[in-house]
Amino acid sequence: MAVLNEEQTMLKDMASQWVRDRLPVTALRGLYDHGGGGLSGSDGYDADAWAEMAQMGWCGIIVPEAHGGADFGYLSLGLVIEELGRTLAASPLISSALVAASALRLAGTQDQQARWLPGIADGSLIGTLALDEGPHHAPERTALAATASGDGWTLSGTKRPVQDGMIADLAIVAARTSGVAGDRDGLTLFLVPTDSAGLERLALDQIDARRPAQYRFDSVNIAVNDVLGEVGKAADLIDAIRDRAAIGMAAEMLGSATQAFDITLDYLKTRVQFGAIIGSFQALQHRAAELFGELQLTRSAVETALAAIDADDPALPALASLAKATAGETLHRISSQMVQLHGGIGMTHEHDAGLYLKRARVAEQCHGSTAWHRERWARLNGY
């Protein structure tokens, strides 16, 4: 654990307690159909629990005080996200309180911040980022077209997947105002209320019982004031937002991996086979020891990256990719071993191992996959 101040320690303890009481893994199970997919008609989260989270101030942790937040830093928000990750708690906290809030903090005008941040901070409004268009994260391949029309813009095209897209009120949409798919120039971000005319949303039934969405933009009109940042120059801004998103996702994965490891370790200490506690078998002991080592690396990478946002560290891009890729690989290994070491029971939908496995693969993929961030780190470091 990073060295925390008193407030951070309190926040972490509170989050830990609340998550275990209010959103244990059984809560996630409530979002699943008994056959294993997302429950039909589910929103992919628990709205009442979300209201409680907002009540506790978690939605405003990185929001400036002037806009109703606590301005308490990303490391603090990361502590909460990590705890949520432990029980696979489903909520739009990353999408809204981290990603959307970051976007507005980084590039919002005073008016834009005043309009959107208070709602994000008090949880009454859910924001999200609508960036990806294909199965793989590739911002520069953005094709969704924004054409100038009157004194505003018109958006046409498709976004998918949009995290928490079915419950979001505000989408921060990456669109192409010039150039062609593949160019870094010509990208622009727009602040788009999801009830805008011409925006159609379709829920995606995902293995982790969340509900990301597909957004279809059919000539959606945007006012000129709803451009976030500079027209045609959003590529760096998108990177900055995505890096924060990736670090948030890495914090969640750190929590999930830690908990998956703890559950598995408990099982190793209790399950008896061949007349012995299976945790006494050396091959399993060594595997556990090695996974423990990987967890150490992951915690360091994630906490370093969170602190780097707060410190405005110029190494942030590389540290973000390091955190996301390291957490991705570690959670991949631990969630797979969670199933393996539980044996047959771990293969059943009734057991939690499968839920960790499924969420793990979604989180690995989200905001740039492990492979994507490895390659990015490589490029940033001259490989």
Next chain:
Amino acid sequence: MAVLNEEQTMLKDMASQWVRDRLPVTALRGLYDHGGGGLSGSDGYDADAWAEMAQMGWCGIIVPEAHGGADFGYLSLGLVIEELGRTLAASPLISSALVAASALRLAGTQDQQARWLPGIADGSLIGTLALDEGPHHAPERTALAATASGDGWTLSGTKRPVQDGMIADLAIVAARTSGVAGDRDGLTLFLVPTDSAGLERLALDQIDARRPAQYRFDSVNIAVNDVLGEVGKAADLIDAIRDRAAIGMAAEMLGSATQAFDITLDYLKTRVQFGAIIGSFQALQHRAAELFGELQLTRSAVETALAAIDADDPALPALASLAKATAGETLHRISSQMVQLHGGIGMTHEHDAGLYLKRARVAEQCHGSTAWHRERWARLNGY
């Protein structure tokens, strides 16, 4: 083991016995300085043992009967090479009886074959391939210049490393007759006696106590009859020769890996620590089981590739790269684990583990490294 006919079984048994009697690992040790490098003044092989090998007909296994060989196929030659690999026997068998003989078989005119193959087959003449010019295998980057002069050619430039280069009588030299480094077009092979005027040889003191060489060509004149294959069109021929060389090296590595595994397994069965035979520790048992599995894959890849040469299989290029890369990775792992599992004693020059480790890294690098063959396999298979 591949399914062998009676002659092959006899050949293998004979090689196995002879190698253990005549060139056990202690023989290799005789080529080492007591401090760990190659013995100063050594030729990197045992000339008397080589004469015995020739006597047994091993140098002519793939040479056509018309030129003094047995025309007994690559699988048969591979069996002998594998046995030599078991004891790390140092000899120019691959360079001469496999690589040089293959080059002449593939592209030699009747005259060229008649001039060189009988000597190769009876061991009185040692051939080798002078292809690489830099630390990494990259035939198309060949820069050594061959310029037309009179009715022949003049070679200028450097080759390094040339395997068995200090003892070779005949070098098959890749040179550039047109184009620039990087082009596949413009490569030509030449048959060059190593006593040619203007050819200077420098021994390289390598970790495996062999003596590869650096060849410096200073206006070496070559007769027009000593061009092997077509002028400027040697790229495919070079690939074909190198694939055979790589498969031969993979057969050697299969033998080395098998023996390194056997030695280590014996140690696991005898060494006592913590009051138990260390081979009873489950973590080591599982490691041994996994290495055994890798050995199975390696044997299959190597034997399949050897058989593919004999069958003129169009899949040969991919199978060659599969064999070389698989053997490279397996020997890498097993030779490293040989040191690790022997503990401190494995770190001493007095123990054989270090000799396997050192030869392993040379073999991995030779005729295309593991990484090189992986990439080649990937390209051939559309990745």
Next chain:
Amino acid sequence: MAEMEPIDREEFRQEARAWLKANFPPALTNVPGLLFQGDAHAAAANADYQLWRQRMTDKGWGVPTWAPRYGGAGLTEAHGKIIGEELTAIGGFNPIRSYGTMMLGPTLLEYGDEAQKLEHLPFIASHERRWCQGFSEPGAGSDLAALQTKCIDMGDHWLISGQKIWTSGADQADWCFVLVRTDTERKQGGISFLLVDMQSEGIEARPIVLISGSTHFCEVFFNDVKVPKGNLVGEVNQGWTIAKRLLQFERNSLSEVKADITPLAPLAHDYLGTDALGRIDSPDLRARMVRNAMRHEAYMATVRRLAAEGKNGGPSHGVSALKNLWSGIIQERAELLVEIMGADGLGWAGDPYSAAEKEATRAWLHSKAFSIYGGSYEVQNNITAKRTLGLPG
């Protein structure tokens, strides 16, 4: 068994080809046989399948090497192999193939008495009785011999009580071969092998939902189930020996499974794009794909090599090592496929995901079982270390 002469072989091949061409329903071409093997309802509902099953039953070619009185055709293994090859060549499948033919049948042939053989083998040979395997229990997974299902000798019948788990297709099975405990003092030596009619009173089979959504495996509860004395296979307390033999048949049939070798490269170009050098545009993922594909090739070469060696009377050890190579390679491949599909490989249901995507996702989840069932990865490593490598302890 004498080898066939080449001339007989060619003649039989022609005969088989002609018969199969005339009798295999063209509508079933390239339909996966597993569909009917795993699903009794699908099998019952498909008239072509029923026709095909009946024809193969009459011909005895579902189990060609079994004696005619047991429903087979009394042929050699060489004949059987030719039938299989010709069937594959026309995109066909063996409609008789089942747990019964692959595992129980060979076991009964070795350990059953003549009455048991005549009672059961013909119905296996016609695929009219589906069998399931009652081995594992909640407390006896990798340590199978720890099983506790009670079996009491009541004089004129056996009385069994207990719970089995991981029983494939128990909810559709007609009969079950069950390992029961007839002696609580000895571990392996206190186990017996019983044949149990699933219609018996006191049996309940409950499907288990797996993480892949599959409900193929069941829990089976035995509550004071009466079993006729004649349903004991072999001797009392000989069950462990019989079970080990049966598991060998299972391992052999697993190692026959054709590993899917559809290359992933073209798919990866589609999903990930191609860089300026013509490579799949994700270097890290590409490197892992290449590594996996190369191991897959070497694995396939290993299966071929061991088959050839086995045929020539050579060594045939190392099945456990092979199983671990296979599960590792196939699991990684299944993961790579999902990773190639990116966000589109994460769907559970619905139109936004293609059928191939949803199938890949579930296949990946299902693949996690490969290193658990049929002897876990860890148990196989123990076996390799001790039996194949001779390590102590």
Next chain:
Amino acid sequence: MAEMEPIDREEFRQEARAWLKANFPPALTNVPGLLFQGDAHAAAANADYQLWRQRMTDKGWGVPTWAPRYGGAGLTEAHGKIIGEELTAIGGFNPIRSYGTMMLGPTLLEYGDEAQKLEHLPFIASHERRWCQGFSEPGAGSDLAALQTKCIDMGDHWLISGQKIWTSGADQADWCFVLVRTDTERKQGGISFLLVDMQSEGIEARPIVLISGSTHFCEVFFNDVKVPKGNLVGEVNQGWTIAKRLLQFERNSLSEVKADITPLAPLAHDYLGTDALGRIDSPDLRARMVRNAMRHEAYMATVRRLAAEGKNGGPSHGVSALKNLWSGIIQERAELLVEIMGADGLGWAGDPYSAAEKEATRAWLHSKAFSIYGGSYEVQNNITAKRTLGLPG
């Protein structure tokens, strides 16, 4: 120990900076201190080093936290850290650093009597006595407590006989701390800790040639060596406890080792070339380099995190896990460096290979020891599993 006030800290930093600037011989700038630490001849022959050693001895800054009567400067750890930082800043090194300061000194401070401390610590603080460690034996490697070196109480002296191995620098050492067996009935409980003058009659140290060519480690033979009674540290049969504490100091000093983080990328571009996309032109090798470099970064972050946590009284377990991460990452890095150099990374000696190439080759061979010495990879995993994770057995 009280923390320093920030204001004192800054003041001391200025003082240290000034003294070091005035006293560190510029000729030694960026010379690796290990050169002299490991080689008595090199140390004796270098006048600058001798001057520097004497100045640091007089100042007591080689062991700043030790009391002045033991040759230290009586400072806090915070002072010591500042001295270290300022030394690093000018490319300097601590000429006193040795096995004596890192391992025996702290151990004597805890377990030695006052006479032993006064007899030995000042000579450690001046680096006038080189120490070596007589722990491992041919039959006691990972299982150190199996050691057999006999020690008999002869009334007025101890008599020891036996063989030690892996004794670093024994051929150059003045003294040796040795674990001996004083009770053959008990394993751990029968071991004692002795200080032995290497000039004693009956001692022979023979250098071992390692695969890297290094002769730093020795075998040491003890043939009826007489050792004064006062050279026993702690109580008879308390040696195992003392040794465990000493190994803890060793582990701490190992975890201080700065992992070399010179990036390999530029070198790889030189040796392997660059493809049309600006990438190192060997995709498979590049992927492995990137993975190793990322793990290396995460490892360095872990060292910093654990240091910060330790300073704040937080958890500091997991040293064994850290050692295995470290050895794995550094060994792989050493291999990658040789692989990048290709055929040029395979030379042993001679002009055709550059000094950097030959150094890389030997460093790779040497790195194989990292997962063996100081507790093997396997032993560290056992410790992590049992002590850190609380697994049974």
